[in-house]
Amino acid sequence: MKLHEYQGKELLRRFGVNVQDGKVAYTPDEVRTIANEYGQPVVVKAQVYVGGRGKAGGVKFSPTPDKAFENAEKILGMDIKGLTVNKVLVTKAVDIDAGTEYYVGMIVDRNVQSFTLMACAEGGMEIEELAAERPEAIIRHRVDPVTGLRPYEAREVALKAGFKGNLNKIADIMVKMARAALELDANLVEINPLFIDEKGNPLALDTKFDVDDNALFRHPDLAALRESEADHPLEIEAAKYGFAYVKLDGSTGVLGNGAGIVMTTLDVVNRVGGKPANFLDIGGGARADIVYNAVKLVLKDSDVKSIFINIFGGITRADEVAKGVIQALQEGILTKPVRMRIAGTAEDEAKALLAEVNSDMIKMYPDMFQAAEAAVEEAKK
Numbered sequence: 001m002k003l004h005e006y007q008g009k010e011l012l013r014r015f016g017v018n019v020q021d022g023k024v025a026y027t028p029d030e031v032r033t034i035a036n037e038y039g040q041p042v043v044v045k046a047q048v049y050v051g052g053r054g055k056a057g058g059v060k061f062s063p064t065p066d067k068a069f070e071n072a073e074k075i076l077g078m079d080i081k082g083l084t085v086n087k088v089l090v091t092k093a094v095d096i097d098a099g100t101e102y103y104v105g106m107i108v109d110r111n112v113q114s115f116t117l118m119a120c121a122e123g124g125m126e127i128e129e130l131a132a133e134r135p136e137a138i139i140r141h142r143v144d145p146v147t148g149l150r151p152y153e154a155r156e157v158a159l160k161a162g163f164k165g166n167l168n169k170i171a172d173i174m175v176k177m178a179r180a181a182l183e184l185d186a187n188l189v190e191i192n193p194l195f196i197d198e199k200g201n202p203l204a205l206d207t208k209f210d211v212d213d214n215a216l217f218r219h220p221d222l223a224a225l226r227e228s229e230a231d232h233p234l235e236i237e238a239a240k241y242g243f244a245y246v247k248l249d250g251s252t253g254v255l256g257n258g259a260g261i262v263m264t265t266l267d268v269v270n271r272v273g274g275k276p277a278n279f280l281d282i283g284g285g286a287r288a289d290i291v292y293n294a295v296k297l298v299l300k301d302s303d304v305k306s307i308f309i310n311i312f313g314g315i316t317r318a319d320e321v322a323k324g325v326i327q328a329l330q331e332g333i334l335t336k337p338v339r340m341r342i343a344g345t346a347e348d349e350a351k352a353l354l355a356e357v358n359s360d361m362i363k364m365y366p367d368m369f370q371a372a373e374a375a376v377e378e379a380k381k
C-alpha cells in the first residue's frame with residue numbers, strides 16, 4: 001500500500017527523521033492561510049501516489065502567500081500520470097541552491113533475501129532513471145533485518161556514495177529511515193531528495209513509502225490510511241466480483257480460469273508480439289454470468305482493443321464460457337473482438353453455440369498460439 005508524501009513524512013518524523021513543517025490543504029484559500037501562518041516561502045506539492053511530480057509541474061516553490069494561492073489553483077485538479085490531484089502539501093521551503101540533494105532508500109530486495117539500502121549522491125532524479133542511466137552511481141548494501149542498519153555501516157555507505165556534510169548526522173537519518181522500513185514492514189522507503197544544507201545538516205524533502213499489504217494487520221493505524229483512489233478503479237470493481245484483476249499497460253485484454261493459465265497467457269501474448277492490457281482470473285468453475293461480468297469489466301478499460309480468452313475446461317465448462325460471451329454480444333456491449341481458445345469439458349457444445357451465432361466478433365481456436373495471434377492482430381488494427 002502506497003502512502004502519500006505527507007503521511008510518509010509523518011512516519012519518518014516519528015522515527016526521528018528531520019522533515020520540514022507542512023500541512024495538507026484542499027483549496028487555494030487554505031493554501032494561502034497556511035503560507036501566511038508560516039510567514040516564509042513555501043512549496044506547494046501535489047499529493048498523488050506517483051513520483052516525478054516535480055517534472056509534471058506538481059511541485060511549486062512559492063515565495064509569497066499570493067503566489068502559493070496561484071500555484072495551488074494550478075496544481076489542484078491537475079492530472080499527473082492519470083491521477084487527479086485533490087490535495088496538496090504546503091511545506092516551509094528550503095533554499096535548495098544553498099545545499100545538496102542526495103538519494104537514500106531501503107527496499108525489500110529478493111536477490112539478497114533481505115533489505116537493501118541504496119544511496120546516491122545524485123538526488124532529485126527518480127531512482128529508476130538513475131538505475132538505468134548511471135547504475136554505478138548507486139551504492140547498495142544488504143541490511144540484516146535482525147540487527148537493522150548499524151551506524152558504522154551507514155557511514156560507510158554514505159562515504160562510498162560520496163556524500164558531503166555531517167556524516168554522523170547523515171548516517172543517523174539513514175539508520176532511522178532503515179528502522180522505519182523494518183518496523184513498519186515497508187517494501188520501500190525512499191528519501192529523495194535528502195537535502196544537506198550549508199551547515200551539513202540533513203533534511204528529508206520528499207519521501208516515498210510503500211507498506212507490505214500482507215503485514216497491514218500488524219499496523220492497524222497504517223491500514224486506516226488506505227484510500228480507495230490508490231488502487232485502479234477497475235481493480236476495486238473487480239474485487240467486488242471476487243476477480244483477481246491487475247491493470248497492465250497493453251491493449252489485449254486477457255481472461256483465463258486460474259492464475260497459472262493467466263500468467264501463461266500473458267507470456268503467450270508477449271511472445272506473439274502483443275501486449276496484455278490486464279490480468280484477469282475468473283477462477284475455476286465459472287458460469288456464464290461470471291464470464292459475462294468479466295468481459296464487461298475488461299471492456300471498461302479504454303486501452304483494450306481486443307480480448308483473448310484462454311480457458312482449459314476442467315470444472316469450468318467451455319459452453320458456459322461461450323454463453324457468457326454470447327450474452328455480451330447479444331446485449332450489444334461487446335464492442336471489441338473476442339478471440340478464444342477453449343479446450344476441454346463441453347468444448348463441442350461451445351463450438352456449436354458459436355457456430356449458431358456466427359459472428360466475426362467471437363472466434364474460437366483449438367490452439368492457444370493461434371488464438372493469441374488472432375487477438376493481437378485485432379488489437380493492432
Ligand code: GDP
Pocket residue numbers: 043045050051052053054055059061092093094095096097101123124125192193205206207
Ligand atoms: P517528486 O518530483 O515527486 O519526487 O517531488 P519532490 O518532493 O522530490 O520535489 C521535486 C523537486 O522540487 C525537488 O527535487 C527539489 O528540487 C524541489 N523542491 C522540493 N522541496 C523544495 C524546497 O523546499 N525548496 C525548493 N527551492 N525546492 C524544493
Ligand code: MN
Pocket residue numbers: 052124192193206207
Ligand atoms: Mn522526490
